[in-house]
Amino acid sequence: MTNQIIILPIILPLIFAVTMLFFWKSVKIHRYVNLIGSTISLVVSVIIMIQVLSDGIISLQVGSWQAPFGISIVADLLSAVMIVITAVIGFATALYSIGTIDPGREKFLYYPLLQFLLMGINGAFLTGDIFNLYVWFEVMLISSFVLLALGGTRGQFEGAIKYVTLNLLSSAIFLAAVGILYGIAGTLNMADLARRIPFIEQKELLTAVSVLFMIAFGVKAAIFPLFFWLPASYHTPPVAVSAIFAGLLTKVGVYALIRFFTTIFVHDIGFTHNLLLISAALTMLTGVLGAAAQSDFRKILSFHIISQIGYMILGLALFSPLAIAGAIFYIIHHIIVKTNLFFVSGVVDKLKGSYDLGKLGGVYKYYPILGLLFLIPALSLAGIPPLSGFWAKFVVIKASLEIKEYLIVGIALLVGLLTLFSMTKIWNEVFWKDDPKGSENYIDESYKQISTVKKYLMFAPIILLALITIVIGFYAEPFFNYANAAAEQLIDSSTYINSVLGLK
């Protein structure tokens, strides 16, 4: 009964959250439970990944209701790596939150919400049933709504309204698409769908449904032209929240797109994947151009999420094994790097009391290590060798060259260059130029009041994630091999189908 372990990434966060609710008045216990819980989740996720690597796809029929009638929980290579990354980010955010979240938010159940969020994300990665996926999306979204609005500042509510409205709209579209798909195919189990769809005669209707799914997940993944909610909301909550959102939430959308458009909807690649290709190119361009026009640290980073999502969708849209492997590698790299950049922006804000590039400056002079810690993820994001972003971009671009999509290659390279421009802008404004507040070392009052332990807790996750970036960069081969194997599993869905449906 070793396959029971794959329910743990979903059920453990629930257990930790409930434990915290029992001691709902003691913030101290919340912190410890959250930290210990995140560590346990990390260990469990790694064990699952090792097991998937050695034994192949693991599936579990919840409640012993056989697939396709019950709910299947499935961990293939892609799901396994996603839950590991989620656990890494969960752990990093647990540390960072203790260092940065204010007591007011902590008191209003910040940590249990964090665990509920992780539960939703893990559920979305592990489920093998589309309606269940919808449920996990809701678990994740409702937690994120509260996290986004928690604290109740004016800016937060403005961001939250946009975020909630667009995400609810996308959920409605998702639900409608689920209904129509069930009407056409008579099943919502992903493996069963993958098996049945080639024999369905209403191909046009199927394509229409697939586009509905594309819109629903597109809103969540923030692809062109559905990304407007992201830069409007991600810069408003506390940094720890921004960071976990930036790292994980859009990637759940990307994961869903990858899952749907490799395993299920491959009946009309000429149409659906071309649509994705156009969207990917425009996502990259608009994201990076939007970033160039911004002068707020976190807004620049938010727009860069969008442009980077473009690369992942590009990998999916090209639909060759190499391209999809590139997309998966890109997700791994991007989650680590982007979360880290948000963490750094938070430290700079604590130090200087602002996110506005115009008001910042001189950080490098007094905090050279912080400068270095910014440069590692920033250069990785821009794709400078030998950091992780270089390999990610390299694989996606190589895949486009192989398919002879030269225009796309041009756009991808240009966007890489513009990303470097944006990162240089942040570097110049925040770290290099003199502090506009005067030549002496200006430090915000709030930073002086932070205890030494909390300062260590702020820097520890940044160093941890920077190290991971460097490891992926210098030791890219095992990561790439893994992504390659995951991509092969996605393209040849027969092992997935057989494992879930228990066929030989």
Place this chain on the structure above:
Amino acid sequence: MFSVILSTASRYLLPLLLIFSFFLLLRGHNEPGGGFVGGLVAAAAYALYFIANGVDEAEKLLKAEPIRLISVGLFLAVISTIPSILIGKNFMTGVWLDTNFPLIGKIGTPLVFDVGVYLLVLGIALKIIFSLAEEDR
């Protein structure tokens, strides 16, 4: 506005509605009903009492804070999954005791889960109602 008729009626209606909510909870496994509906009816009972007698009285009557109900409810839901693992079945497989109990019928993990849902729904509905009522004050 205080109404003697409503206040007196709510005192008699509260136990009746609570008994009805338990009835709904217990018949839920095979027939219409269940933890969710039962919890809503129970919450409606308290809501009626709150409308008649004010939020302070209602909170005093409830004794537990709504968030306690929520955490106990979730806890029961988690607990109900453990027997299935212990006897080596798939996660969340229903495990039933063989003996029949009078009134209740069979007892098993789905019932524990349903009681969890009942408490959770009651807790959340009351939390929302009480928060809104306190906002109003």
